[in-house]
Amino acid sequence: xxxxxxxxxxxxxxxxxxxxxxxxxxxxxxxxxxxxxxxxxxxxxxxxxxxxxxxxxxxxxxxxxxxxxxxxxxxxxxxxxxxxxxxxxxxxxxxxxxxxxxxxxxxxxxxxxxxxxxxxxxxxxxxxxxxxxxxxxxxxxxxxxxxxxxxxxxxxxxxxxxxxxxxxxxxxxxxxxxxxxxxxxxxxxxxxxxxxxxxxxxxx
Ligand code: SF4
Numbered sequence: 696x697x698x699x700x701x702x703x704x705x706x707x708x709x710x711x712x713x714x715x716x717x718x719x720x721x722x723x724x725x726x727x728x729x730x731x732x733x734x735x736x737x738x739x740x741x742x743x744x745x746x747x748x749x750x751x752x753x754x755x756x757x758x759x760x761x762x763x764x765x766x767x768x769x770x771x772x773x774x775x776x777x778x779x780x781x782x783x784x785x786x787x788x789x790x791x792x793x794x795x796x797x798x799x800x801x802x803x804x805x806x807x808x809x810x811x812x813x814x815x816x817x818x819x820x821x822x823x824x825x826x827x828x829x830x831x832x833x834x835x836x837x838x839x840x841x842x843x844x845x846x847x848x849x850x851x852x853x854x855x856x857x858x859x860x861x862x863x864x865x866x867x868x869x870x871x872x873x874x875x876x877x878x879x880x881x882x883x884x885x886x887x888x889x890x891x892x893x894x895x896x897x898x899x
Contacts, residue, residue, distance in 0.1 A: 699795055699828045704892060706797030711882030713889040720748040723822055723893045728753060730820070730889065731785050738780025739763035740788035740808035743850075744822050744898035750787065777807060786811040786819045786886070789898055791843045792835035793827050799879040799890070800835040802844065804872035812877065814885045821890045824897030832878065844873050846899045 700716070707714045717723035727750050731737060737759050739745060746765075755761045762780040764773050771779070780786070788808045792800040799821065803809050812819055829835050840863035848858040848870070855871060856864035863873070882888060 697825065697828075699830070700825055700892060700894070702795040703793050703797060703828050706795065707793070707799075707890050708797075710797040710880065712797070712799075712879075713887065715889065715891045717891055717893045720893065720895060720897070723891050724748045724750045724753055726891055727787070727820060727822075728757070730818075731759065733757055733759060735784035735817070736760040736762065736779070737785045737787060738783030738811065738816070739765070740780075740786065740811055741765065742787070742789040742822070742898060744789035744824060744893075745787055747897050748822060748893070750822075781807065781810065782815050784817045786816040788812070788819070788821055790821050790823045790827055790890075791839045792829045793823055793890070793892075794832055794835055795828070795830050798832060798835070799888075800832065800839065800876065802839045802873050802876040804874050806875045809875055809877040812879065812886060812888060813883060816886050819886045819888045821888060822893060822897070823890065824893050824895050826896045827898070828892075835878075839873070839876075843899045848872055 704714050715726050737754050762776050764777045768776050790799050829838050845857035845861050848855045853870040855868045856866045
């Protein structure tokens with residue numbers, strides 16, 4: 696186990712978060728399937744990491760009502776899916792950066808992932824590959840500006856300067872995806888958060 700992974704896991708737990716370490720994508724998905732009751736509804740934040748561990752179809756197949764704005768739900772508009780996700784029993788997301796001191800840092804364009812960590816759910820689960828681990832908050836900001844946001848704007852085909860340059864220009868673009876940042880220093884009161892650290896490179 697790398698030193699950074701050991702430190703982050705130890706300090707996340709010290710900060711009041713529940714921590715699980717998974718060796719693989721499949722083990723992370725199995726962990727979530729064990730932790731989430733079969734009758735719970737499950738909302739998703741936008742996340743390549745969640746896509747990579749394949750948890751959405753597994754939950755859907757066993758009957759959990761699942762709401763992810765990346766997936767169509769018969770009879771519901773995209774906005775209605777997002778609304779359902781915002782009040783689901785469990786909320787799944789990833790993180791843009793997790794520090795060695797056990798802080799969780801996420802930056803959003805809309806803020807739905809950030810809201811999901813603060814209220815509206817019985818539990819929240821963050822799935823993060825070891826590529827999201829950073830030494831400190833400065834490194835977290837640098838990671839988001841240069842490793843997380845630019846490839847996301849390319850993926851979303853947004854017209855931002857970083858989509859061209861590959862690094863942050865602190866833009867004024869209407870398409871800017873870095874509008875709100877939430878740093879969780881410790882477990883807040885409303886939604887118990889479990890962090891599943893996966894020994895793989897996942898997402899951006
Ligand atoms: S602020 Fe603008 S340029 Fe910087 S990473 Fe975000 S979207 Fe890209």
